[in-house]
Amino acid sequence: MAGHLRRWQVVCSVFCLALGACSGTSVGSYHGPVQCAPYARQVSGINLRGRAAGWWWAARGHYQLSHRPQPGSVLVFRASSRIPDGHVSVVRRIRTRRRIEVDHANWVGGRIERGVPVEDVSPRGDWSAVRVWWAPVGSMGRRVYPTYGFILPMR
Incomplete structure (x- = not known):
């Protein structure tokens, strides 16, 4: 389960970086x-x-x-x-x-x-x-x- 969650976070992070649409203070954050x-x-x-x-x-x-x-x-x-x-x-x-x-x-x-x-x-x-x-x-x-x-x- 932990590996699945980590892979999902990496996918979200890459998607977020591509969009430039992440929340939080740093670009590329997948939290939130x-x-x-x-x-x-x-x-x-x-x-x-x-x-x-x-x-x-x-x-x-x-x-x-x-x-x-x-x-x-x-x-x-x-x-x-x-x-x-x-x-x-x-x-x-x-x-x-x-x-x-x-x-x-x-x-x-x-x-x-x-x-x-x-x-x-x-x-x-x-x-x-x-x-x-x-x-x-x-x-x-x-x-x-x-x-x-x-x-x-x-x-």
């Missing part, structure tokens, strides 16, 4: 979950740091901000009691005017998830409030999360 901000930075190329909720303000003057999703853009969730540091997800695909798919990390147990449905439930259709697919129950989550909008990657 993959965090959303380093993962989004690596996948999107948007070079922002700090708490996920702070990305919206940090992007001003450096990246274009929008209330419409585009593939490769980063959806920035506001800090709330459920997600005190906010959250960031990378838009993978636009499905409809009010539904997208995202890739993100640490929404469920520190894992990376790809192609996750997110739907706009804001009254004005401006993506200021969303619901996110909740994999443990296999359906859209019941909670509504406030968001700032999308940071668009440089072209």
Whole structure:
């Protein structure tokens, strides 16, 4: 069992190094979950740091901000009691005017998830409030999360 665990830790470490998306203070650490901000930075190329909720303000003057999703853009969730540091997800695909798919990390147990449905439930259709697919129950989550909008990657 110990050998199996060690092999799994090595695999996780290599994966984490390849992504540059490890948690903790040192690059390559396989202890703890993959965090959303380093993962989004690596996948999107948007070079922002700090708490996920702070990305919206940090992007001003450096990246274009929008209330419409585009593939490769980063959806920035506001800090709330459920997600005190906010959250960031990378838009993978636009499905409809009010539904997208995202890739993100640490929404469920520190894992990376790809192609996750997110739907706009804001009254004005401006993506200021969303619901996110909740994999443990296999359906859209019941909670509504406030968001700032999308940071668009440089072209």
